[in-house]
Amino acid sequence: MVHLILHGAVRERITYAFSPHASTVRFFGRGAIIGVSDIFLDEPQPSVVECLHETWTLAYPLDRIRMLAEGEAGLMRNLAQALATQLKANDRVYSLCRKSSAQRVASLLIELFEINGEDSRTWPDSNGDWHSCPVVVGPSQVDIADALMLSMASVENVLRGLRRIDILATEYRQFVFLDMQRLKEVATGDLTIDTTPKKK
Known part of the structure; x- marks a missing residue:
């Protein structure tokens, strides 16, 4: 079919x-x-x-x-x-194997928004003010890792780096885009984020 x-x-x-x-x-x-x-x-x-x-x-x-x-x-x-x-x-x-893990994850998140994004999620900024933010619902972190042939740890490190500087917020199978412009800069390599593993 x-x-x-x-x-x-x-x-x-x-x-x-x-x-x-x-x-x-x-x-x-x-x-x-x-x-x-x-x-x-x-x-x-x-x-x-x-x-x-x-x-x-x-x-x-x-x-x-x-x-x-x-x-x-x-x-x-x-x-x-x-x-x-x-x-x-x-x-x-x-097919971005020569790009950093942050660039690859950011590029896929943008692609997911373009094919299936919604502009319907309200989310608070660092000042506590609420804004309508783009959101992607459905894919899991495992899906992203499999699609990009990255380890789960690499994907989680990137997502943590994006959350740390208020570019992205995540919930279960939800990715809230707090700053789409800066996410695009991560995808192109114009903005570098910290992807070091979480300290135990």
Whole structure:
């Protein structure tokens, strides 16, 4: 099946035949097509997709969508554009192995907000004044670590560094963006944060 996400977000974990223990984690939000690469492959890649919260999708049988695409150039072009968008996101967010862990986590958090963020969470600043802040709901720290191929300790150190200077607040499967501009500066490397491990 091929799924068009109408609302919400999902986590997809793709496994590989050459190594059953190897997998790739990616996040998708509204407008994304889950399984779009399978349309162009002879053998679809096995994957497990989990909704991160309330999610609506429109499902199409793979054979049916292939048949329609072969006869409709406009549909084939749209599917190719959807696949290209996913590949660009892979390069922009997930393939940053030469960047610092802080840059990689910050880039993914921004990507998660762009595909599934909400502007509906009120949060107090350091003076006790309440503000409406962007928020991402659903992914866990384990999801982020798996997607970026980082250790849980590395992710937690980055999140702690972001919390320490009031860029981010976190709750269970929630990431509240207190200062989006500075988070973007962390992602580009213009702002360095302290990611040293917590002292015991």
